[in-house]
Amino acid sequence: MRWTETFITTQRDDPQEAEIPSHKLMIRAGMIRKLASGLYTFLPLGLRVLRKVEAIIREEMNRAGALEILMPILQPRNLWERSGRWEGMDDIMLKARTHQGRELVLGPTHEEVVTDLVAREISSYKQLPKNLYQINTKFRDEIRPRFGVMRSREFIMKDAYSFDYDDASAERSYQQMFDAYTRIFERCGLNAMAVEADTGMMGGNRSQEFMVPAETGEDAIVLCPECGYAANVERAGRKEEPVRVTRTKQTIEEIDTPELRTVEELAAFFQTTADRFIKTLIYTADGEPVAILIRGDRDVNESKLRRFLGVEELELADEETIRKITGAPLGFAGPVGLEGVRIIADYSVAHIAAGITGANRKDTHLINVNIDRDCAIREYHDLAIAQEGDLCPRCGLPMTFRRGIEVGHVFKLGTKYSEALSAMVKDESGREKPAIMGCYGIGVSRTVAAIIEQHHDEKGIIWPSPVAPYQVLILAINPADEAVSGAAEGLYKELTKKGMEVLYDDRPVSAGVKFNDSDLIGISVRITVGKKFIRSGGVEVKRRDSEEVHSLPPSEVTELVEEMLSLI
RNA sequence: CGGGGCGUAGCGCAGUCUGGUUAGCGCGCCUGCUUUGGGAGCAGGAGGUCGGGAGUUCAAAUCUCCCCGCCCCGACCA
Secondary structure, rough: EEHHOOOOOOOOOOOOOOOOHHHHHHHOOOOOOEOOOOOOEEEOOOOOOOHHHHHHHHHHHHHHHHHHHOOOOOHHHHHHHOOOOHHHHHHHHEEOOOOOOOOOEEOOOOOHHHHHHHHOOOHHHHOOOOEEEEEEEEEOOOOEEOOOEEOOOOEEEEEEEEEEEEHHHHHHHHHHHHHHHHHHHHHOOOOEEEEEEOOOOHHHOOOEEEEEOOOOOOOEEEEEEOOOOEEEEOOOOEEOOOOOOOOOOOEHHHHHHHHOOHHHHHHHHHHHOOHHHEEEEEEEEEOEEEEOOOOOOOOHHHHHHHHHHHOOOEEEHHHHHHHHHHHHHHHHHHHOOOOOOOEEHHHHHHOOOOEEOOOOOOOOEEEEEEEHHHHOHHHHHHOOOOOOOOEEEOOOEEEEEEEEEEEEEEEEEEEHOOOOOOOOEOOOOOEEEEEEEEEEEHHHHHHHHHHHHHHHEEEEEEEOOOOOOOOEEEOOOOOHHHHHHHHHHHHHHHHHHOOOOEEEEEOOOOOOHHHHHHHHHOOEEEEOEEEEEEEOEEEEEOOHHHHHHEEEEEHHHHHHHHHHHHHH
């Protein structure tokens, strides 16, 4: 492709709206343009990369035995009512309505559609296992779209769904997808890692996310450098620290704390630190109130709590409920004498000696509280968000934190959807059983952004060759000079004939502009034809990821470029 | 939804506090000439309902009110 015949508009300045490198570079390199918040057009250069990633995904999915299909984006409301997610996913679903008033959902995901399909078409265990996938646009009404295509309202996703008849087979399907994902991200040049994850709205038994470590990632990953335990912070467990505490012998005292509600305010008032406080939070779990005790310097991990309680709906109780349970307004709840509500304590409170806590009376707190002496706590559990230095739940050594970008997520769904949507198969004995499902997603457009996050420098993108929009860039310094353009044209034709994807920068602009654009769009191999060629007959070949320049006659270029591309 | 910021030419910005000729700068764009190894030079040129509406005023990019859009943090979320 000649630069003058394609549509690559680069920008010199960072766009004002972009914050992270991939977003800035995708705009500057002319890969994407914004239509509105969270909505982007892919321009030719960006689309080429997207297609490369898709091609890798297709190859690996097909190799793993998955079958490509294409499902509708618009889905009937009825299907979502049957799965029970019409309510639960209400806030992220974009909806449409036909002239007749029929309600449709712009698919945020496709479990319902694919399970319904399988329910209709498959009836015997002999037809299983099956794994169906598609690469399609998904719609999610994100509360806050951000970072360009990293989190947008409309995005390209590869989603696969496996159906098996027994646990062993389901486990194999899961493992096959896990392995395929590992290969896909590797081929995209990504250093990705699998971490334990929360199943969230998808439900199911177990899930793992594929994370690309990046400072700009939206997720926090907890890692154990010793045993390799890795988990999303939403999921991460922790081992309790064995701490010896000295109980106070002093008795509980009531202290006036007018209008002091938060731990910070109280810590300042008592001139002490947050870890002396027993924080008492009242939640409503599927309509039932529950009191959670946690040390003042810790936060409740609501995913853990939801999982522990086995409930769907979990939110902090409203003021009225708090008043009813504690007899006090918001900010003065405490475990001493608290009755008529289930109390669950995070392990962190077990160590507090002479603690401070709410007195269940307005403007009053208690001091000298010994949790074992003064409160009747029957349930202790790990309910806290993991923090730097917490101990690994597997090996007990301190864990570290990293940030990451979630590019893929694999789930063991069990029979949640197959039961709801009657995807039943007969086993050998003729009995009907729900199919065992797994689902597997890759954010394709997000993967493109993640690749840039991991592969760029101050000048621009540095594509791994398998996903580069073109493999080779030919840069003619002064194409008006016939010797230069002749040699460049010759190379362009020769390399193209060899099957390489070549972009030929034939623009009549100054050398600096071309060099800078070349670095910006990040094509793996650059061939420069300029006055050195006129002088000495040599052209220059350089990899984007290296400073080394090879000078050689045009006749030797093809071989060197082929060799280089095989290495990048 | 709460907090903060922004909206002036395609892009990046100044001007707004303290109202006052014809709204500026850099880059980009168009024409011509000269240039061509890391964002060229000279000359000429085009391009703006200053996000929108209402108001105050002799006078509004600038002050007031309402609305819209965009970005960041939080809440939330694959």
